[in-house]
Amino acid sequence: MEVPARIVKDPAGRSTFTVHDPEGHSLELVQPPRDGWRAGKMPAGADPVSRRILHAGIVVGDLDGATRFYGGALGFTETWRGSSSGTVLSWTNMKVPEGTDYLEFMLYGELPAPNARGTAHHLCLEVPDIEQARARLEARPHRSSYPRTLEVRLGRNRKRQLNLFDPDGTRVELMEPDTVDGRPTPPSTAPPPQRAGPTLAPVRSVAVTFDDLPAPSAGVVSNDPAALRETTEKLLAAFREHHVPVVGFVNEGKLFLEGEKPDAIEARAALLEMWLAAGLELGNHTWSHPDLNTTPLEEFEANVVRGAPVTRRLLEAGGRKLRYFRHPFLHVGLELDKRRAFEAFLAARGYTVAPVTIDDDDYVYAAVYADALRRGDRALASTVGEDYLRYMDTVFSFVEEVSRNLTGREIRQVLLLHANALNADYFSRLAGSMEKRGYRFITLEEALGDEAYGLPDSYVGRGGVSWLHHWELSAGRKRSPSPDPPGWVMKAYEGLRDGRPAGGGTPRPTWASVPPVV
Numbered sequence: 385m386e387v388p389a390r391i392v393k394d395p396a397g398r399s400t401f402t403v404h405d406p407e408g409h410s411l412e413l414v415q416p417p418r419d420g421w422r423a424g425k426m427p428a429g430a431d432p433v434s435r436r437i438l439h440a441g442i443v444v445g446d447l448d449g450a451t452r453f454y455g456g457a458l459g460f461t462e463t464w465r466g467s468s469s470g471t472v473l474s475w476t477n478m479k480v481p482e483g484t485d486y487l488e489f490m491l492y493g494e495l496p497a498p499n500a501r502g503t504a505h506h507l508c509l510e511v512p513d514i515e516q517a518r519a520r521l522e523a524r525p526h527r528s529s530y531p532r533t534l535e536v537r538l539g540r541n542r543k544r545q546l547n548l549f550d551p552d553g554t555r556v557e558l559m560e561p562d563t564v565d566g567r568p569t570p571p572s573t574a575p576p577p578q579r580a581g582p583t584l585a586p587v588r589s590v591a592v593t594f595d596d597l598p599a600p601s602a603g604v605v606s607n608d609p610a611a612l613r614e615t616t617e618k619l620l621a622a623f624r625e626h627h628v629p630v631v632g633f634v635n636e637g638k639l640f641l642e643g644e645k646p647d648a649i650e651a652r653a654a655l656l657e658m659w660l661a662a663g664l665e666l667g668n669h670t671w672s673h674p675d676l677n678t679t680p681l682e683e684f685e686a687n688v689v690r691g692a693p694v695t696r697r698l699l700e701a702g703g704r705k706l707r708y709f710r711h712p713f714l715h716v717g718l719e720l721d722k723r724r725a726f727e728a729f730l731a732a733r734g735y736t737v738a739p740v741t742i743d744d745d746d747y748v749y750a751a752v753y754a755d756a757l758r759r760g761d762r763a764l765a766s767t768v769g770e771d772y773l774r775y776m777d778t779v780f781s782f783v784e785e786v787s788r789n790l791t792g793r794e795i796r797q798v799l800l801l802h803a804n805a806l807n808a809d810y811f812s813r814l815a816g817s818m819e820k821r822g823y824r825f826i827t828l829e830e831a832l833g834d835e836a837y838g839l840p841d842s843y844v845g846r847g848g849v850s851w852l853h854h855w856e857l858s859a860g861r862k863r864s865p866s867p868d869p870p871g872w873v874m875k876a877y878e879g880l881r882d883g884r885p886a887g888g889g890t891p892r893p894t895w896a897s898v899p900p901v902v
């Protein structure tokens with residue numbers, strides 16, 4: 385540690401000097417003036433939500449270094465460790481030598497980008513009763529200018545808490561000092577996250593697929609052909625930048641909107657041609673996105689046949705064949721006979737089923753994102769986009785782990801995303817974070833060459849789930865629970881589905897008529 389040679393006086397006359405911890409956070413040591421700075425009284429009539437800072441959270445990439453610095457040099461002591469996944473350590477609490485105030489180390493293998501640390505770097509204010517604090521905040525006149533819902537959650541430490549975000553996205557956590565039942569929460573024994581060195585980074589591979597082409601209406605700002613052209617251009621530019629050989633799955637019914645003139649139909653078909661001109665492949669995702677679980681087989685098969693001619697014509701014009709099929713909602717049927725009969729139908733028509741191993745809720749984020757943009761709420765849109773990247777990282781680490789548990793290795797994955805505005809704006813960064821995890825982008829054909837895709841699969845059921853889950857269930861194992869978007873995203877999404885835009889405002893009855901697109 386570097387200790388400055390001189391002690392300085394700050395403008396208030398206090399003696400101070402500053403040192404830096406191993407992550408570069410500044411730590412100012414201050415000697416209070418003789419008359420005391422703790423004597424300040426709360427002004428009369430104050431009605432504070434909280435009276436003290438309980439802890440501050442800082443990002444830490446080197447737990448040993450931080451422990452030596454705060455523990456060894458400054459005398460802090462560890463009070464608790466916690467893990468969000470159960471397999472890797474997420475937090476370590478270190479309290480000051482006298483008193484209960486503490487630092488919470490937010491542990492990372494790779495530190496998040498400097499502009500994405502606002503939920504990791506945080507302050508925590510102590511509140512005696514979280515529901516009371518929430519009621520107080522709800523009653524404040526400022527409440528109307530704060531766009532998010534105030535949601536009380538139970539932390540991994542089993543203390544009730546509520547997150548607020550300041551205008552720059554920095555988290556201010558409110559938390560009760562004790563656990564819900566007063567009993568201590570046992571500390572985690574999971575190992576700290578590892579920094580991936582360039583030689584240690586595993587080589588992973590993934591085929592990227594996009595569904596609901598030309599675009600899912602709930603996930604775009606406007607369904608106008610000109611606007612969709614812009615969305616498509618952005619997506620294709622991101623694919624080019626990262627050299628991603630994408631397969632796009634088409635709902636041809638989305639080309640023929642009621643009341644539209646032939647030139648609009650052509651403009652929509654031209655979007656598909658853009659995908660092919662970019663060297664990408666297209667597949668069949670049915671005409672109107674019906675649900676195999678609830679649609680009679682013959683009717684469903686007719687929908688598949690009806691969903692093919694434009695895509696086939698465009699592919700064949702370039703000397704290629706229509707060869708992939710993707711199940712809407714990933715629903716494969718409720719009875720094994722029906723599933724197998726449909727698979728035989730597909731095989732007889734030259735289709736290969738395009739399975740999905742990385743299933744995620746991008747469409748949930750996308751609906752909230754597109755709605756925010758429609759209302760001009762760029763701040764919310766960017767908060768949603770950042771959280772989408774964070775969430776997707778939890779999805780990748782989940783599938784990597786399930787894949788290792790199931791097969792003893794990491795298989796060639798197939799990622800499902802949707803051709804929406806969110807991915808038009810964020811796919812480039814998402815691809816960047818996948819590259820950081822060691823992924824290289826391969827074709828669907830290459831991915832399906834992995835023998836994992838031949839594992840026994842007799843899954844049928846209501847859930848449209850990852851093929852990793854198909855294989856887990858078919859092997860008689862339990863289905864590993866996949867990560868979900870946080871409550872505030874789900875709530876905003878469900879609000880839209882109920883006809884209410886996120887963040888309040890007048891109901892838009894038109895939304896209710898927009899079917900959920902998966």
Ligand SMILES: [Zn+2]
Nearest residue numbers: 595596712902
């Ligand atoms: Zn779909």
